[in-house]
Each structure stands twice: as structure tokens, then as C-alpha cells.
Amino acid sequence: xxxxxxxxxxxxxxxxxxxxxxxxxxxxxxxxxxxxxxxxxxxxxxxxxxxxxxxxxxxxxxxxxxxxxxxxxxxxxxxxxxxxxxxxxxxxxxxxxxxxxxxxxxxxxxxxxxxxxxxxxxxxxxxxxxxxxxxxxxxxxxxxxxxxxxxxxxxxxxxxxxxxxxxxxxxxxxxxxxxxxxxxxxxxxxxxxxxxxxxxxxxxxxxxxxxxxxxxxxxxxxxxxxxxxxxxxxxxxxxxxxxxxxxxxxxxxxxxxxxxxxxxxxxxxxxxxxxxxxxxxxxxxxxxxxxxxxxxxxxxxxxxxxxxxxxxxxxxxxxxxxxxxxxxxxxxxxxxxxxxx
Numbered sequence: 001x002x003x004x005x006x007x008x009x010x011x012x013x014x015x016x017x018x019x020x021x022x023x024x025x026x027x028x029x030x031x032x033x034x035x036x037x038x039x040x041x042x043x044x045x046x047x048x049x050x051x052x053x054x055x056x057x058x059x060x061x062x063x064x065x066x067x068x069x070x071x072x073x074x075x076x077x078x079x080x081x082x083x084x085x086x087x088x089x090x091x092x093x094x095x096x097x098x099x100x101x102x103x104x105x106x107x108x109x110x111x112x113x114x115x116x117x118x119x120x121x122x123x124x125x126x127x128x129x130x131x132x133x134x135x136x137x138x139x140x141x142x143x144x145x146x147x148x149x150x151x152x153x154x155x156x157x158x159x160x161x162x163x164x165x166x167x168x169x170x171x172x173x174x175x176x177x178x179x180x181x182x183x184x185x186x187x188x189x190x191x192x193x194x195x196x197x198x199x200x201x202x203x204x205x206x207x208x209x210x211x212x213x214x215x216x217x218x219x220x221x222x223x224x225x226x227x228x229x230x231x232x233x234x235x236x237x238x239x240x241x242x243x244x245x246x247x248x249x250x251x252x253x254x255x256x257x258x259x260x261x262x263x264x265x266x267x268x269x270x271x272x273x274x275x276x277x278x279x280x281x282x283x284x285x286x287x288x289x290x291x292x293x294x295x296x297x298x299x300x301x302x303x304x305x306x307x308x309x310x311x312x313x314x315x316x317x318x319x320x321x322x323x324x325x326x327x328x329x330x331x332x333x334x335x336x337x338x339x340x341x
Contacts, residue, residue: 002214003199005192010218012094012101012166013235015173016075016087017222018062019165023076051224051239054183058221061179065172072165074147086147089119090162092230095216101166104159112155119230120148128152184221187238191219194241227298257334263307264331268292269300273323276310280322 075087093115094101104112117125121134131152135145151158177184195217212232220226224237263269268290275281275289287297301321304310308327313320335341 001212004214004216005195006216006218007188007191008219009177009221010095010235011170011173012091013088013218013220014222015166015169016091016162017220018059018173018176019066019068019169020076020085020088021059021222022063022066022068023073048242051242054180054221055224058176058180062169062172062176065175067165067168067172069165072161074150075162075165077144077147086120086144086151087162088228089230090116090151090159091166092119092233093159095230095233100159101163104156104163109156112159113152116152116155116159120152180221184238188219191238195236198236198241257331257338259307260309260327260331260334263303263309266300269304269309272297272300272304273309276321276323280313280320282320286321 075090076085093112096115097107100107114125117131121131125131125134128149131149135148215232215234217234217236219238220228220235221238223235224239225242226235226237227240228235264273271290272286275286281289283297283301286301290297292300301310305312305321308324310321311324313322
């Protein structure tokens with residue numbers, strides 16, 4: 001497997017990610033940020049406080065200069081299939097066809113349709129009727145299904161809208177980058193080394209992408225603590241390593257009862273634990289069972305592992321996950337003692 005590490009941002013993806021913070025009703029306020037850190041068990045960390053300040057500067061400066069259109073809100077509604085807004089999924093077409101960002105004048109309607117269909121419904125389809133058949137089997141809202149059908153019925157129009165949205169907001173992106181120029185270059189300078197370190201410590205990173213001969217890894221600031229994969233293109237948050245290191249350094253040993261119940265009560269994590277109760281499994285097996293992306297599944301597994309609800313065992317180049325029954329028994333014992341059962 002050949003791994004290519006890019007040390008520059010992908011402006012198109014950064015712009016769409018920044019626009020999501022303007023269109024999406026759940027903008028990352030301080031309360032949301034603190035809540036997200038609390039879900040990881042992170043409290044009173046100066047490192048993550050600095051991350052928040054960087055994120056706010058980046059987003060606030062972009063918002064000051066951004067150009068938004070109400071008709072483009074559909075690109076930023078709730079997830080389609082991959083737990084991401086439609087716009088973030090569609091621009092993965094530009095990973096494969098970067099020239100489309102300049103012009104799609106000579107691109108056939110069928111080529112546009114097939115690329116969008118592959119990225120959204122993840123199946124080879126011939127026409128809109130095939131898409132309707134697939135959508136009926138997907139668990140998405142009627143609104144999201146309608147938006148997807150609109151795009152596939154007129155792919156040229158909506159891809160041109162997306163391209164226009166990216167180009168018209170390039171000055172806002174440049175202004176946001178300039179506002180963070182005292183911090184971001186230092187982070188970018190160590191990005192390649194940090195990626196290699198993460199990969200050396202976690203085979204799960206490459207295991208989820210083992211089907212590809214080549215992986216292209218980009219840094220991302222707008223999704224600073226995340227890892228997202230679109231086929232063989234990976235976008236790794238500039239602060240992902242800090243989160244990774246925090247897990248390894250401060251991995252919880254005695255889980256708080258309230259935290260444990262909150263984690264177990266999350267529907268996806270609860271389904272993962274039920275699945276692992278049947279048999280230990282690899283990340284990709286869990287992702288397939290839950291119909292989630294490998295990146296999203298890794299996020300769930302990181303939290304379960306951090307709080308000792310699962311254990312990991314490396315087998316060859318893969319990571320096998322199992323339930324940590326000792327922790328589950330401690331949770332049950334805690335409930336019994338608290339309520340005198």
C-alpha cells in the first residue's frame with residue numbers, strides 16, 4: 001500500500017466544511033465544544049482550550065466574509081448515507097476529478113450522475129429509478145431522500161451550484177487562513193511526522209483502508225479533531241493527534257457510573273456492544289454490521305476503548321475488539337449498590 005501525505009489543505013473541502021458551520025443549525029458553540037470534550041472524559045485541558053480558540057477564529061473570520069445563498073441550504077442538511085451533509089459527500093467527486101472544479105462543461109451528464117450516485121448511495125445504478133429503489137432500503141429522512149433525487153435528476157445544475165459556492169467563498173477562506181497564520185504553519189510543519197506516528201501506533205488506521213493500493217492523506221482544520229475517509233482519500237484533523245495522545249496518556253481505568261451509562265446508552269455504541277457480545281470482531285466487520293463508515297466506527301470504538309468498555313488485540317495487521325466484561329460487571333454492581341437492588 002502506497003501512502004501519500006499531503007501537507008497542504010484542500011481548499012474546496014475546507015470551504016464546504018466552513019459553510020456547514022453557517023448553514024447547520026448546530027454550530028459549535030462553547031457549550032457544544034465543552035460537551036464534546038466531556039463525552040471523551042476531557043476536562044480542564046489548556047491544549048484543548050487553545051484548539052477552541054483557533055477553531056473560533058477560523059470560523060468567525062470566514063463567517064464575516066462568506067457569501068451564502070438560501071437555495072444552497074440543501075447541501076448542508078442532515079446526513080445522507082455516510083453521516084455527513086450532502087455537500088461534503090458531493091465534493092469527494094472533486095478528489096477523483098479535480099479538473100471539475102474549474103469546469104464541467106465537457107463532462108457528460110451520465111459521468112456526473114454515476115459519480116454522484118457512487119458517492120451517495122454507494123451502488124452502481126443506471127438511472128433515477130434505480131436510485132429510488134436503493135433509497136427505499138436506506139434509513140434516511142424523506143427530506144434527505146428528496147434532496148438526493150433532485151441532485152441526481154439534474155446533476156449538472158447542482159454540481160455547478162456547488163462549484164460556484166466554492167469559488168465565491170475562496171476570498172473568505174483566504175481571510176480565515178490569514179487570521180490563523182500565526183499558529184497553523186507550525187502545526188502543518190509537523191503533520192507528516194504525526195501521521196506516520198499515528199499509523200505506527202494504530203494498525204486500525206490502515207486496516208480500514210486496506211482495499212486500496214494508494215491512500216492520499218490531507219490535513220483539515222475545519223474538522224480539526226476528526227478523521228474522515230472518502231474511498232482512498234483521508235482527511236485528518238490537525239488536532240487529531242492531540243486527541244489520540246490524550247487517549248493513550250490518560251486512558252480511564254475506573255469508569256464513572258454516569259459516564260458509563262451515557263456511553264452505553266448511545267444507540268450506535270449499544271449496538272456495537274451487542275454485536276461484540278456475539279463474537280469479537282474487526283473494525284470493518286463492525287462498520288458493515290452497523291452500516292457506518294470506517295471513520296465513524298473508529299470514533300465509536302475509540303470512545304469504548306478509552307473507557308475500558310472494549311479491549312483490543314492486534315492479530316497480524318488487524319485489530320480485534322472484544323467486550324470488557326469486567327467493566328460491564330462493575331457498571332452493573334454500581335447500579336445495584338446505588339439503588340439497593
